[in-house]
Amino acid sequence: MNHASAAALALLGALAMAMPVANASAPQGAVQLAHAHAHGSHGQAPEGHAAHGQGGHAMAAAPSPEAIAAMPVSTALAVSDCWIRLVPAPAPSAGYFVAANKGAQAVTLTGAASPRYAAVMLHQTTHADGMSRMSHVHGAEIQAGQKLEFKPGGYHIMLEKPTQEIKVGDIVPMQFLLASGDKAQADCEVKPANTLAK
Numbered sequence: 001m002n003h004a005s006a007a008a009l010a011l012l013g014a015l016a017m018a019m020p021v022a023n024a025s026a027p028q029g030a031v032q033l034a035h036a037h038a039h040g041s042h043g044q045a046p047e048g049h050a051a052h053g054q055g056g057h058a059m060a061a062a063p064s065p066e067a068i069a070a071m072p073v074s075t076a077l078a079v080s081d082c083w084i085r086l087v088p089a090p091a092p093s094a095g096y097f098v099a100a101n102k103g104a105q106a107v108t109l110t111g112a113a114s115p116r117y118a119a120v121m122l123h124q125t126t127h128a129d130g131m132s133r134m135s136h137v138h139g140a141e142i143q144a145g146q147k148l149e150f151k152p153g154g155y156h157i158m159l160e161k162p163t164q165e166i167k168v169g170d171i172v173p174m175q176f177l178l179a180s181g182d183k184a185q186a187d188c189e190v191k192p193a194n195t196l197a198k
């Protein structure tokens, strides 16, 4: 083997070592940044969403306000105790509530919407290896007769792009979208960022 090809192989080796790192760190780093939790010294925030980076995932298209207004109100799913933990923009705020299925069949919650926020997403915080991270939830199933609690450290709705300034004490109307095509509605009370439970 001459010196040139050895150098080329060494270069290839270096690239092979470097490339997976670059590939892994770009998208994951962006997602982690988008969903970073405040676990540090200022970590009183259980869902401390950092501002979304440029590499953050795309927002799924939500139904239009007209489409939501036309949806029938579910006779099965009741949402209560809704509150919002207000985090100063541009960081997202988080919403929590109790969803109770009073019907005889399972209900799947697929999303939420509010006239006060342009972007609302269902999220779930999971804990593994001492780290917590958030993921976008496309459907949360609630069995007949059961309750699903959206609370800090677990399921929550992520609220971004307020359509007007949101202040502590505001009441924010929220609509909850079901896979059946029905909706549920609740008024959510806006609470300070250090609130841990309603």
Ligand SMILES: [Cu+2]
Pocket (backbone or CB within 6 Å): 047, 049, 123, 124, 134, 156, 157, 158
């Ligand atoms: Cu979240």
